[in-house]
Amino acid sequence: MSEPVRQFTVALDDDGIRVDRWCKRHLADTSFTTVAKWARTGQIRLDGARVGPGDRIAAGQVLRLPPEEAPRDDPKPKRERPPLSEDEMAFAREMVIHQDTGAFVLNKPPGLATQGGTKTTQHVDGLLDALQFEAEGRPKLVHRLDKDTSGALLVARSVRAAAFFSKAFSSRSAKKVYWALVVGAPSIEDGTVDLPLNKQPGTGGEKMHVDEEGGMPSRSRYRVIERAGNRAAWVELQPFTGRTHQLRVHMAAIGHPIVGDGKYGGPAAFLTGGISRKMHLHARRIRVDHPDGGEIDVTAEIPTHFRESLALLGFEEPLGDMMPLDTKPEPTREDRKAAGRAHAKQVRKARRGERRGRGTRE
Template identity: 30%
Template sequence: MTAVKTLQVQEKGDRLDRYLAANLSDLSRSRLQQLIEQGNVQVNGKVCTSKKVVVQVGDLLAVEIPAVQPLELKAEDIPLDILYEDDCLLIINKPAGLVVHPAPGHPDGTLVNALLAHCPNLPGIGGVQRPGIVHRLDKDTTGAIAIAKTDFAQQNLQAQLKAKTARREYLGVVYGVPSTASGTIDLPIGRHLVERKKMAVVPLEKGGRTAITHWQIQERLGNYTLIHFQLETGRTHQIRVHSAYIGHPIVSDPLYSSGKDIGVNLPGQALHAWRLQLQHPITEQSISVTAPLPSALMTLLEVLRRRIAAISSNI
């Protein structure tokens, strides 16, 4: 059954989507924008499909919230490595090879399919095809990823990411050794202008979006380096693109690296979402979760350390 929420504007001068988001805390702003675009929002009895309309004092707003449509996706009993869980938030350690949400070529066997089995009330949270997903990790990037269990939690967590108050830290092994111990890469990223499956450094005037990555050397490993990355923004393939652009691509990256075989069988790029820090949506307490390194990455580090030790012993 469709639910209808009505409210009368008490303050003027704000956009429709912003006003609704501020006054309907149980719905995320992205969900409200979706409802506006679908013709489910009326202003003074007339359907309004523009989120940018500025509301005025006295305007009567009505929001129709359609009943949650049954997902075409099926729940699948896929094991989850849970790092943290409560009634509104779930953080898991994603393995390599697990796609986050369904897409062409990956209709099932995704994290979303696993979540539907683990969280019966998840359908409809944040959209039908990506329920609960707040941010994403590439298929072969491992590590900590947060999932919202309620619309409020999703809205809150997305706001933290936008405001840069949530902290996402990664560990990755790159080819070569940077000339400085740390640095910041501030280069816009967009869809590659020729190879459409790839992202690239693209000027803002050609569709690139601001992307900022902070990095610091953790360990020098001969001709390789273990680097600690911190994201200020969260563009698709951001760390992979930025690392490749400065001449130090992530080891075994199938899209952005043409580096030699390192001699270790890796399931994908040597990149791991190591630590996630955020504020709990309800209690506002700080949560810091660390995802243990996957066995393949640990093996890689051990092999590189042994090689260095062997070289040193022969000097």
């Protein structure tokens, strides 16, 4: 008789996390490769629908997994993480720019991956043992930055904080502002890019592209801080959605690829005159509510190559923080409709109250 499938109701502490993160948290012996295989073959279901490892789950939903596999006669020993060297411990702690009881904010350098993968052995996740300190559990990633993107990266210090922050990112209440150098200068000083994005076929999901028909809604805002004629511009960016490589694809799509981003800008993404060929995209600021009340609002210093490029182009760094982007996106058509319905509901409610008031007797 075959074993029954397993069903789990998503708890409040797991609200907003990804499927693969849930499996890592609750099925410690199940590898990401196994979870990906289950998803690929349709064996993972969320409220009856197929989901992928990166899809997010909500409290109260039912996650269905295949039956537990019988233990093998010769199970492979669980691979332990090698202890960190003193240099690795020091490197991890040097990245910390904010620390409290619930979180760290790191200033991730360019070239360091957030998580491991094929042929990626050095990454932020692998350094988090250095930041455990007196806490019971290991710190946990709640969002990520591309390998070549630098800047503010939030890390939770407990399961409770991780669930809270994950929900903030999935609901877009967490706010992130980036700085970038782009090729050319946008003719519109302050604009919104609203272009749906999807995985580009044939790239194995490693590259995104604009897909007007089947893409996911994606919105970003930019503001030009300074421009160097028509050669380059220093811009502030704010994503209102969280698609993979969103800012990079959006800026390339409007004809102004991020300097150093050959993946989306091709050869045109590189400037001459001593400008570094590294990516010039930096998570400048992060603002998010704290699970214990109040908020975290942290600014991350730009890396050396970015600072040198600003100087070579004649840009003055203090100008970047003088006029920050708004923290709220421009209302969409759906937002305006919802606001109109809410207002109409309040009006109807007030009128019913007036009618009841006229019908009462003293």
